[in-house]
Amino acid sequence: MNNYKKIILNNGLTLYLNTDPSLRQTYVSYSIHYGSNGRWFNFNLDGKDYHVLPGMAHYLEHLLGERSISGNMYTNFSRRHQSSNAYTGDDYTCYYFRGIENINESTKDLLEAMENPIFDDKMVNQTRHAICEEATSCVDNYPVIASNLVEHELFGGFDKFYKTLTTIGNRETTELITTEDLYACYNAFYTKNRESMVISGNVNEEKMVDFLNNVIEKLPTNNHLVTLPSLDYSSIRHRDTIIDRPVNDDINGIGFKAMVPDSLKRIDVQIAFNLLFSKVLGNDSLFLKECQDEGLLDTYGYCDYGFIDKYFIFSLTYYGNDRKEFSKRFIDELNNKNITEEEFILLKRESLSRIIRGLDKKYSTPRNFTRRIPYTEEYSDKDYILNLTYDRFIEIINSLDFTNYVETVVREKKR
């Protein structure tokens, strides 16, 4: 995304502002670097240790938006004819709306909801039922379970997901969540150094910043002290894991964990890995064709990558008839890194075209324009691609080691 200006508001909240006169709608989002990842299940807040249940970030997402000081925030957005939603990811939670009019009013509602929680026992219990239903459905979503299993096994030092392999626990854990623990998580993680806003539209920078600062000065500040235990991110849970579920076909998985050297930024790794992945599993890959011809890879499930602490992780679920053989070949191919300069030019071209295409639909879903702040503050991937040289690309991929991996399968249990 181009032309976002980074502004720090008076209370320390980071704002990314994009003034775009061509837009008739305004897009507003609020993100917090806190999600369903298990590394936040244990923490110390103001001298007290907490060991919380899974699903806290998701529960907070519901509570803060639906039981705010101005009522149900989403209903308010809807009444102002704005569309809105929220989602809890692995390591961030995001709330957003977009609309034509009454943007300031909704932005105020959003900030008040995020910065001034009012939920009590009654509200927590009123919300519990819907969340129980959602958690219950997650337990039977086997393709997602298969993907979560891979990432769960990549980390032996903490539970990335709960034992049910869902991101939000299950019915039993949801029923045990308390108001006290919810406030503890809020106080620990909804802090200035974790939060950010993104606004994109035909807005006046000075007026918007003044408006936001005026809203913020009336809101409470979060001065709690939190410490997180140091976790072992390096160890692997199990190298090879099998679980049985009533699926039609086995869902295989493979995941990698690569240490990112201090000399590299996240955008270096992200883009270089994308090019490498395209080389290995792109449509013109001989490796892919051989795997498909032999039935080792019939179709993909989920493919995901991201960063945790100093590590870059990548996971893939797929359907195929011989996971051991596919794993062996895939690992070899990924670590081969024998890419010619001619191949690199084609990969760059492909990547560039993807970025150019993205310009035609940058507002099609809000996830396209909201920035995941922990990841990168590079505003233009296009410039990065254009300036990336072959030597630099080889240097980056050679510093990533993809020999630390796990294999999994969600095995067909006969119905």
Add this chain to the structure above:
Amino acid sequence: MNYRNLKKDNGVFLYKDNSFHTITYNLNFVAPKDKKYDPACDLLEIYMSTLGGFESELDFAKECKRLYDSRFSTSISEVRGERVLTINADVVAFSEVEDYSKEFYELFRKFIFEQKFTDEDLLTRIKRQFVATISQSLEDTETLAETLLDQYKNGKTDADYEYSSDIEFIEREINKVTLDDLNKVYREAISNFHDGLVIGKISDTEYHTFREMFNLTSEETRFKAKRRTKDRLNFNKEVKDDETSESTIYVNYEIGTMTREQYELLFYILNSSCGIMHEILREKYGLVYSSYVDFSNSTNTFSIVANIDSKNKERLLEAANEVIELIQSNDKINELLEYAKNEIRREIYLLDEDKTVLTKTLDAYIERGSLRKDTLLKKIDTITADDITTLTKTLTKKGTFMYRGTKNE
């Protein structure tokens, strides 16, 4: 979006717009309707997109990559009773990078006109992949529920390929398909060009090159509207599955006879009622985390769909009745009208901000004669509360369908 920019040229519609960064070509051909070709059509889509007219799929893929990741796809769908093969090409605008238009058009010509169906190994592989994909999609309870509902609505069974949820049956039907079948469907379709749409950042010269290289002309434009078929919704059915705890329920309504304009307006009114529905289902009754409305244009039906705990079925039905009664009463009319107007206004703005929406809107306008959004907006200003009530009162409750996960019961 400016409809005046849309030019018709012997069966091809052209919409030039320099705010795009890409060019999209959608070409429609009429394929044989016989149901026996259903499995062949499913495989044809994949086969064509894999080889692209080349002997080797790797050569095709490499050439696409060389030409700035040019993307091609085929899909076969039913449009107003006709089976339509749509060939789509999506490219980075030539002026964004360098002029590769001639090479692209050669590749596109090959894709459309020079496909050969001689690779048995590829067909075998595609069959296996297709079955795996279908099997995977039927893991999802919502997809399974939707498939079964479709089956019941149309009086079909698992023995009807188009509506089947029986993966073993589907696999058997797929395995019967031969290369000759693919060839037959393809040859017949390619000789039957119906219409096309070219949209994006394309210059006059680039467009003229396209027209010269592709001899595609047609007098036809829109597919003629067929009489809407009646859905058989007068059933209350439940399918149980003890391997899951997820349940999906459809509460079905029939929409009465009305003009196209009235139907489009009702569509927005009912979509706008999602906010009300959410308030009632979730906040008042404490049910569901996921609910939405589902329309079937061809069969005049509307459903409230929810993912729920199976134990809450009766409460959900009570809540759904309340939603419909509220929509049909005068209390909410003005609110619904305002929602509908703003939704249409937002869609108009989205046409400028999201090019994929613009392409789909133009497609619908050309294909089905969908009302222009600005026209619809003007019409809404002339609609009264009584007009709305007349429309909403045509909703008639027909029955329910539930895919019931009994694992936790």
